[in-house]
Amino acid sequence: MDRSITPLLCIFLLLSASSAAAFNITKILSQYPDYSNFNDLLSKTGLASDINTKATITVLAIPNGAIGDLTSKSENVAKRILTTHVVLDYFDSKKLEQMKDKTTKLTTMFQQSGNAVQDQGFLNVTAKDNTFVFGSAVKGAQLNSRLEKSVMSQPYNISILGISQPIVTPGLDAPLAPTSAPAPKANTPKSSPPTAESPDVEAKAPSPSKQAASPEAASPSTNADSPTADSPPSDAQAPSPSSVGKLNFSFGLFVVLASIIIA
Template sequence: MGVSATAYLLSVAAFFLALSTTSAALNITKSLSDYPEYSSLSSLLKETKLTEAINHRQTITILALDNDAIQSISSRPRDELREILMNHIILDYFDREKIQKLGKRSAILTTLYQTTGLGTNQNGFVNLTRIAPGEVVFGSATKGAPLVAKLLGSVISQPFNLSVLHISTPIVAPSFGDPILAPPPPPGSKPPAPAPKKSKSSSSSSASAPSPDEEEEAQDDEDTESPSPADAPAPSPKSTKGKSPPKPKASDDDVEDSEAPAPSASSRLVCYWSWLGVAALIGLVAF
């Protein structure tokens, strides 16, 4: 085989290698163009010059925010926004099937921010936790950071190159700026947890204990019915210490001046009939 034939074969092999590499390369802008609800995310990836960094990777997972959710960070300074978005780009492939295989445990995921060499204190890592079947949450892996983002679904799944997962809330590590808290659950999404049952002892004690209103009424009754110091009876002699002073003896004048007890009605009636009988007897004798 001549030199020209060898060079020809090498050029053909290089062409097909380049073709296969090009076909395997990512194009995140094109991939997201079929999903208009992520148009704001696609635009911000272009503005922060992260599109090229994504397209040069062979394997990427993007934690995607829809147009409504991404508004909470879209107005931040470009450098800060770039750091936040880099923290949503995972340097590995994770789809829902792979997450389910994790079991009920956590995994620490490396993000594109780690390629800057600026990640400290777990900044640039994301905590993925499967808290229940079908319920997965994400958050910054920084110590004490809350798991604010809930996995809502899968947008794109191209094993093992590109996975786009829909999450509910931006993940903002403490060093990237003010965190975004998870929104409250919509009304009627989950019933509130039942109140703990009270034990018999606690229920009986609570039943016997008066309410604040009853205590107030009882206090009012005490204030109303309790005698004033002037109306209160004098203490009995037994309660006082020492001997009580002797009572003064009544004099004869006091005895004479004292009134005799008034006769009762029955005694007056007997006296009346007695006088009436005497008068009748005198009349008979005189007759």
Template sequence: MASNTMFAATFMVLCLVSCASAHNITRILTEYPEFGLFNSLLSQSKIADEINRRMTITVMAVDNASASALSSLDADDLKKALSIHVILDYYDDAKLAKLSKNTTLLTTLFQSSGVANDRMGFLNYTKRKADNKLLFGTAQPGSPLSSAFVKVVAVRPYNISVIQVTNAIVPPGLGGNPQEVPVAPATPPPATTPEAGPAPADGPVAESPDESADAPTPSADAPAADAPAADSPADSPADSPTKSTADSPAASDDESDKSSAGKAVVGAASLMGALVLSALL
């Protein structure tokens, strides 16, 4: 009898604990139609079942407009992306604000799957001092803090917390994520100046205006002013034969003068010879 009483008491305690810890994320979000698409995606991907099996959990929900970024993913990527919106601990606005570090890594449901790579299974949570905003983003290197805390939607301390964030968090590499940090465009090559082609060697030379066909042509009868004169025999002694002195007037005059001078000398000598001879006799 005592053993039966002990068994009944233990069963009741377990039931109370189970009832106290059980939650249904689908039922919670049904009360908020602005999260209807997000709620439907949780059920479609079976992530809702994973959430309901957890004792302590935080769900980061996005409204219908922001959830459209998730609805375009294929089934496998959708499950991964949704599991990143589930933190394996309880966080409400007060607990987030009390975190001592400005940046903290939070473990998600995707990390527990064993297929997360390159810190994709962690969230980077940062308190921005400039405006006191609470920011979230995937912890992959180079990923932006693409989502911000909006409000607490529903809580059951310290069992489940549902908070709203501004944007869906889709890690780079899932479904061509538009939030991926863009690569810098390649530096365009420097513009090159086309080289001037070689001038045609045999091409016609353009006539200048001064050499036009309308310029007057010198008459054939007029002497060319700049035409060189024909070489005369006097100008080219090497090429022309030597002329006789008889043909040259200047040469004749010289010879006459020499003949006259010679005759005078002979005459004078004869006269001197006669005088000397007379004196001797």
């Protein structure tokens, strides 16, 4: 009898241990009316079933008053956002207190989905103003979702922490804005070479020199014409030697005749 009872006890203990480790997030949250909208979203998107398959989990629950427009989003978008509120590790208030002197990076279910880019699947948590703040690990994201209380915990399987507002992860509700800085840098070298046009300017420069040569070619003709125009007057003013001789002869003849008459 003792030998038959021993295996049954082992099986019972194993079943008890497995049942203790298992949990149902929907049933747990149904005990907290302040998180009823959050609980409904987990069921509607099918995320509750995924959470129940995990052995260790931390859920960052959003109260009804802070759920905002999350309830009006499509199921796919809402599920992506909610998966960033499920951490793949156990964190309760005591464990957070041990990390208050540093910023800790947490891995979420969205990272496990394989769709995360640029640290979308991670959260940062750090101590601030006597509490802890959560935020996306994406560069530039704000850490403004405050820890309000520990809703429940079952060490070291599940912990539910109440936070002040949804964690905003850039790119989950809409695609991440592409980095456009490299495009202008690639175009700038194409517009930079104005030096290629400089040879054209230099090639056109010799054309004025040809125009300047034309007056120099015309200048000899003007110099050659000027002496021919002035030479006739100079020849007319200077009397020839024959005419001078005739005048002297006539004057001498006149003097001789005059002297004869007077005598």
